[in-house]
Amino acid sequence: MVVEPIRDRRAERREATKAEILDAAWELVRAEGLAALNLRDLAAKVGMRPPSLYSYFDSKHAIYDAMFLQGNLELLARYEALPVCDDPVGALRQGSRLFVQFGIEDPARAQLLFMRTIPGFEPSAETYDVAKRIVELGIERLTRAGIRPEYFDLWTGIVSGLVWQQIANDAGGDRWTKYVDDVVDMFLAHVNKHNKRGRSK
Amino acid sequence: MVVEPIRDRRAERREATKAEILDAAWELVRAEGLAALNLRDLAAKVGMRPPSLYSYFDSKHAIYDAMFLQGNLELLARYEALPVCDDPVGALRQGSRLFVQFGIEDPARAQLLFMRTIPGFEPSAETYDVAKRIVELGIERLTRAGIRPEYFDLWTGIVSGLVWQQIANDAGGDRWTKYVDDVVDMFLAHVNKHNKRGRSK
DNA sequence: GTCTATATCCAGATAGAC
């Protein structure tokens, strides 16, 4: 006979409210920009007075931090959910497309996760582990495609470049993102040329 | 006999003060970040009270706009001052290095010029022409290297990617910028491969 | 042109009643 573990209904409700607040915060930053987030509008959006938010988060920075964690978890989840591709080059292409899509579909989130733009905000150590895991997955992907880890920075550089140009100069379009596959091709060709020496090591 | 044109000493002084204010503003944003600019600190830095700034600029946005123009003029000047390089590929490499250097040496300026991050700020039409001229110069550079204009976006995408990654994740270092030449090589190899068809048009 | 004084508004955060 299976005994249901006793649930802490109060704690559950609390977590649900926190999640609701974060959802509202995401909506606000998507609509008004990352820096425009303020507790007045946020409280109004969830039907509270501003001080009540402090029952759930210690500060505005704590809200940013929670959002930072959520964003990283979302990206990690997507990478882990990616269907296995036995062709390593195809996998690299897949991973690049995923990152570009993730970036442009929510510029405010991309700004929070990948640029240093909010004065005084440092992500907590907990979140840092998730970010590290994402990097590891990326490097793994390269390695399986026969590319040495040193090339990871080069890869992030050129792929994220498309994202930022797209966000800043053609929001909603595809003037830059349409080059994802080209960029991967370029990258692979370049790396293969230079790998010749490294391979025989 | 050369007659000196009559100078408007009052206007000259005024322009000098405006320039002084802008210099102070650049110092502030370099030190505290682009979004942290405020009239209180700016006035203090030039030995004024905040309201006095309104004798020189109509609004804070007007100050951002003047900075935007200055930044673009500086970039344009650097491109025009570039020594002529008879090797077109070398010229492309030169132009890429210049852009990367310009970006990383002042992240706040790069943010102002190339990202959309200040809420409500739109550069004035006057400035837009300078930005357009810069783009034209870049395309000219590509053309002389035998590369068709359609590749300009791809080039800006990958080169600016290095800049942003460098600024956001390794300020002051060269973890990404050291790949400038690699990126140009990649780009050229990729473009030449695809140009084969286009050339014979 | 520069100042003082002020208007207006907004922010994040806290105290304490209920």
Add this chain to the structure above:
DNA sequence: GTCTATCTGGATATAGAC
């Protein structure tokens, strides 16, 4: 947990004396 009331400090901008 949520509220009202308040603190404290900040912002941009304007009025008007000098």
